[in-house]
Amino acid sequence: MTRFALTLEFDGGAFMGLQRQAHGPSVQQAVEEAVLSVTGETVTMHAAGRTDAGVHARAMRVHVDVTKAIAPFRLMEALNARLRLAGFPIAVLASEEKPDDWHARFSCVGRRYLYRIVNRRAPLTLDKGRAWNVKGGPLDALAMHEAAQALIGKHDFTTFRSTQCQSASPVKTLDLLTVRREGGEVLIEAAARSFLHHQVRSMVGCLALVGLGHWRIEQMREALEARERQALGHNAPPEGLYFMQAIYPDEG
Amino acid sequence: MTRFALTLEFDGGAFMGLQRQAHGPSVQQAVEEAVLSVTGETVTMHAAGRTDAGVHARAMRVHVDVTKAIAPFRLMEALNARLRLAGFPIAVLASEEKPDDWHARFSCVGRRYLYRIVNRRAPLTLDKGRAWNVKGGPLDALAMHEAAQALIGKHDFTTFRSTQCQSASPVKTLDLLTVRREGGEVLIEAAARSFLHHQVRSMVGCLALVGLGHWRIEQMREALEARERQALGHNAPPEGLYFMQAIYPDEG
Secondary structure, eight states: OEEEEEEEEEOGGGSSBSSOOSSSOOHHHHHHHHHHHHHSOOOOOEESOOOBTTOEEEEEEEEEEEOSOOOHHHHHHHHHHHHHHTTOOEEEEEEEEEOTTOOTTTTOOEEEEEEEEEESSSOOSTTTTTSEEEOSSOOOHHHHHHHHGGGOEEEEOGGGSOTTOOOSOSEEEEEEEEEEEETTEEEEEEEESOOOTTHHHHHHHHHHHHHTTSSOTTHHHHHHHHOSGGGOOOOOOGGGEEEEEEEOGGGO | OEEEEEEEEEOGGGSSBSSOOSSSOOHHHHHHHHHHHHHSOOOOOEESOOOBTTOEEEEEEEEEEEOSOOOHHHHHHHHHHHHHHTTOOEEEEEEEEEOTTOOTTTSOOEEEEEEEEEESSSOOSTTTTTSEEEOSSOOOHHHHHHHHGGGOEEEEOGGGSOTTOOOSOSEEEEEEEEEEEETTEEEEEEEESOOOTTHHHHHHHHHHHHHTTSSOTHHHHHHHHHOSGGGOOOOOOGGGEEEEEEEOGGGO
């Protein structure tokens, strides 16, 4: 048995989510079926993050265990060929062997997300399904960045947590939350050991309220301290969210 | 009669080209029909560049003449609503009145294009139809940039000209051709007063041959000096090309 760590890029708009679902296509199902097709083996894919329907990945890390003798590069090439044939917008960017105790989810000590806002009145064309189109005036990215800093550190993030969140505790440590403008876009980066369900989208939704002037900068801290979902201002849509990086101790 | 200058963004993959075509949808037809729907007037759209099928625009400049009294902002909003309803991936980013002697094509004194290459073995997912996927090893962007400099200045660009090119002369002055790597992407920028048909794609195709080591750096100059289409190494596909900017004297 060999444990293979794969790096996946995918267009989340084509899936009901990363995890296997009863009611529609998932990244997990697509990859597991591609592995079955290549190796003849029924495997279970484990991932660093369980992204929702519509959420994209530039570098999701997953692992599968395979008995058949196959080199990492051959597995990657064969999976890409199968995924392409099946019409799934998933690409395997890297593939490597890992020790049996390496786990895509449980060994992961850091996750990084990017959220893209295209801030303009006109509808999206080239970026449709790839960003959140925020109309209603220019976002004040500096105010958003300042408001974001109230969330840094170890907090009870109940306000920013989906009611369906399965995490044992609402307490998380947010390491980074930056907001910057690049031309017509406002880019938000978030990093933590782990996130609650909907946490990034909930934080971004409230930051947008600050950026539009509907919330004072201090309301971000007030929302956090309220520790209740009713204090949430807005949940940003999934199509602007990208899983960018999973960090592991053995990879420095 | 008022002349309106519009700034268009569009996904070229949905069109047979910018200019009206007998055999399929065009940006021109979509915009002219939207103007008809808004104003009741049959207009002719003139554009700074005549992009091919699959070629995108981040800021194409066009103009239309309208008799109906309408403010530029109202025209933009109404056109965006109509284009969206019709399902065309075209957005009007800006709209302004211009003097009657201002012409989107003939007043334009500079055009700027961007060409995006995603340089990797794995197929594209999020960037499918938005970039050229060059496999076959890492492109040497420094060698490409050096080779590109042989094309700067006033030359007979017959080698890099489509056989269907309607320009009176193959002599053009290339002001800028830069190549740089950004992570997994190689970005090529080109600027000139005007370009021949297929010129940017033809130059990019040959630069990719240099980047892959199939051409020596000097072969770029040799291809230019051959002044014949047979010397062309490769024509890059349309989906990586973006019309980025049209420059006008009155806009400084």
